[in-house]
Amino acid sequence: RHIHQRYDFQVRNQGLAQAEGNPIIALQINLDKNFAFLEFRSVDETTQALALDGINFMGQSLKIRRPRDYVPLPGLQDNPSVVVPGVVSTVVSDSPHxxxxxxxxxxxxxxxxxxxxxxxxxxxxxxxxxxxxSGLSKGYAFAEYLDPSITDAACAGLNGMPLGDKKLVVQRAAIGSKAQQLAASLIPSNVPGLQTAGMEAGPPTEVLVLMNMVTPEELEDEEEYEDILDDVREECGRYGTVRSLEIPRGVKGVEVAGVGKIFVEFASVEDCQKALEALTGRKFNNRVVVTSYYDPDKYHRREF
Structure with a gap:
């Protein structure tokens, strides 16, 4: 009943209903397999309701599809003619973008x-x-931006970015080249050209490096620098024992390596793994945190 009411509300609230009254006339739920069938009073309203694909419901992005045995009626529109603001579709259609x-x-x-x-x-x-x-991620995804002109900038900004013990591969998807796309997701992290200076790909270590969290300018103020140290130490301490912490900062007239990165040494590899999994993708000052393991020997030699 709750699902029925919420879905009915969204259909009418987004202007997808074409007449007064409840556009949904029947609901059948399969609790074992976590899906439901919704029957609408008209074909057109069923089509428009597909615009809600990807809408958030109780913390989940709903996948809304036609039944497998659906056969479109000749002459009728098969895709919704509206876009619901803020709803990200779960179907990424083949397109140049x-x-x-x-x-x-x-x-x-x-x-x-x-x-x-x-x-x-x-x-x-x-x-x-x-x-x-299993329901577990296979390690790759597809996406499309609302503004297609963003695509190239996103690919350039994200491709090769260290993420955990891997490197992101972000590019325009070649239509029909699924085998190439799957192969790309398996590219090892030590491929020439994708390695970021100072980063060590490979097995987990007890040293974690956090990126995209601070800017050189934020580290200049002594009070703000101390606040950042305390915040990072406290947050990382939630996942294990922090043995040491280094946040390189600029010095006038001297080129300092590693400025903009935060290095955290944990008491064990296990603690470091917990922190990496918890912090990757989190936000700090509205910036998405990027993480990687770091070579302990380089860390202790202060080769940042």
């Missing part, structure tokens, strides 16, 4: 991956590909 996002750590959930993409602009559609049996 479709993007492939590979090299994602499997523990990242949809909202975290979306946050990375949303830092460049609002999305029209997004789909994190998951294993149908």
């Amino acid at each position: 479709k993007m492939f996002v590979g090299g994602l750590p499997n523990y990242l959930h949809e909202d975290q991956v979306k946050e990375l993409l949303l830092s460049f602009g609002p999305l029209r559609a997004f789909n994190l590909v998951k294993d149908t049996a």
Whole structure:
């Protein structure tokens, strides 16, 4: 009943209903398989209701589809003619603006991956590909921006970015080249050209590096610098014992390596792994946090 009322409200609230009264006449729920069938009073209203695909319901992005045995009626429109503001579709149609996002750590959930993409602009559609049996991420996704002109800037800004112990592969998706897209998601993190200076790909270590959290300007003020130190130490302490913490800052007339990065040494690799999984994709000062493991020897030699 709750689902029926919420969906009916959204259909009417978004102007998708074409007459007075409840446009939904029947609801059948399969609790075992977590899906439901909705029957509308008209074909046109059914089509328009597809515009709600991707709408948030109790913390989940709903996937709204036609039944498998659906056969479109000749001469009738098969796709919704409206776009619901703020709703990101879960179907990324093949188009020149479709993007492939590979090299994602499997523990990242949809909202975290979306946050990375949303830092460049609002999305029209997004789909994190998951294993149908386990429901776990396969490590790649597809997306499309509401403004197609953002696509190239997002690809340039995100491609090769260290994320956990991997490197992102972000590019326009070649229509029909699924085999190439899947292969791209398996590119090892030490591919030449994708390595970021100072970063070490490979197995987990006890040293975590946090990026995209602070700017050199924010580190100049002594009081603000101390506040950032305390905030990072407190937050990282939630996931394990912090043995040491380094936030390189600029010195006038001297080129300091690692400015803009935050290095955290944990007492164990396990603690570091917990912190990486918890902090990746989080926001700090409205910036999406990017994480990676770091070579302990370089850390202790202060090679940042």
